[in-house]
Amino acid sequence: MNIHSEATARQQRAPVRHFLSDADLSADELREVLDLAASVKADRGRFRRVLQDRSIVMLFEKPSLRTRMTFELAAAQLGGFAVFQDHRDGRIGQREPAPDISRNLDRWFDAIVARTFSQKTLELLAKWSSVPVINALSESFHPCQALADYLTLLERFGSFDGLKLAYVGDANNVAHSLLHCGPQLGVSVSICGPAAYGPRPDDLVKARQVAERNGCTVEVGEDIRQAVQGAAAVYTDVWTSMGWEAETQQRRIAFADYKVDSAVMRLAEKRAVFMHCLPAQRGAEVTNAVIESPQSVVFDQAENRLHAHKAILIKMMEDNHGQAS
């Protein structure tokens, strides 16, 4: 049997659910995961054995503070454990093909959490894995971040009804996950930045279709005032993401008019929060005054990474291995 038919056979035997992008969860499932995250946050003791004897492996091609710490802690606090495999010195596939890596790891671990330069690497890992693969950030999406972000908004505002999130700056991985997740939950999303750095057209079409179904909107433009007006959340991220460092100087020029400062925050709703996935470049995409202001919820977002990761681990284990104990 050649490796392609073997992959097909494995998939036929045991269809595996992965979390490679926000679209891998339905709107109901997203809400279910957010509810679960709120429950594990409220009652840690109740969930302390749900992943007993379960293990996850974490393959990271890029640096991380929050994602690594919170996945490791999430596994431990749920009764399982995590093993970290540092791929910063050699990308996944360099020493050994991704299909081989998956077919080793899935014999030992119950889930693979991977941070990669390319979404295609995640897809390849997933194609060959009989255990769930979870996207811990790629160049295209950061779905685990979006879970924590929308949990933070839910806590702050009590419901998603009528909320608008304005994303200012580079339509990067974080922006694309916010773009997909928000409309599923009924949150309107407005992305503003230079046209050359806007969202991918296909993703935009899909997000707009979901928004239409859910009675909210998706807007894209270059006018920061228009984007931020009426927003309950103003979100930004670095102008140069990991992997794009060679473009730092040209991006600094391109995004110069898209800094979130106090004047921008005043254009949003009075109750608006400031959001950032971190790490932030203070003085570039956001001023120190804004990120340190009472409106800033950046450390709530960071805290919620832990609870969101617990919820997605439980959900993926239940969907793929049956009831978590």
Ligand code: CP
């Ligand atoms: N927000 C986020 O993913 O942070 P890390 O890169 O530190 O994991």
Ligand code: NVA
């Ligand atoms: N957009 C950033 C997010 C870091 C958490 C990056 O990809 O570097």
